[in-house]
Amino acid sequence: MYTERKGILTVVSGFSGAGKGTIMKKLLQAYPDRYALSVSATTREPRPGETEGREYFFVSTEEFEKMIDNGALIEYARYVNNYYGTPKAYVEQMLSQGRDVILEIEIQGALKVKEQLPDTLLLFITPPTAQELKERLVGRGTEDIAAIESRLSRAAEESQGIEAYDYFVINDDLDACVSQIHGIIEGEHFRVNRNHHRIYEMRQELNSFVK
Ligand code: ADP
């Protein structure tokens, strides 16, 4: 066999409440050796049940700005009054080990990553309807009504940017959605333009047989 396959960097975005966190948990449980989920830094307060280093690295604004200045983030964005950013070191390390790395980030960050790393796969996740989105946000019970309204307004803005993504995935049945996402990423590995190194190696070997 030729060179091991390279890890794919995938950005998963979607309206707050679409189910991204829930989907990622299931995907990682189903394929623990395959995927690595990047843990972002944020200045927002932890929600009940969130653990430092698992959902996020919770940092102060000063600490966050220091990370920006030190070039420690691949990208960062402000989202509803807080900073969110992707630490660079972990992503680079996992990709170099051949893991498929997932960034669960919002649209401004997604576009910045794509600009820097054009091979990045962009997936957008939505619930089946906007009404269902509102119900999921209310049902999650982690934000008050004012914060839910800010997130719904932000969703309306974000919906304008969906065409920049490669895939549009509807999270209706959770298990179906998890396997669709896995299928999309798996399929990406077979693209010719993600296999140039192996094609080159096969050509080299074939050429050695040419008399
Ligand atoms: P996000 O990370 O995109 O903000 P969450 O993963 O926190 O969204 O999900 C928002 C709420 O919707 C949670 O209460 C979650 O349990 C629920 N949820 C997620 N996926 C589904 C689904 N397929 N069907 C019904 N409810 C869902």
Ligand code: 5GP
């Ligand atoms: P939440 O507060 O609901 O956890 O996240 C709010 C939004 O920030 C979500 O759309 C989430 O995907 C996004 N987000 C989380 N981490 C990052 C990050 O590192 N960078 C960017 N740009 N967005 C992020």
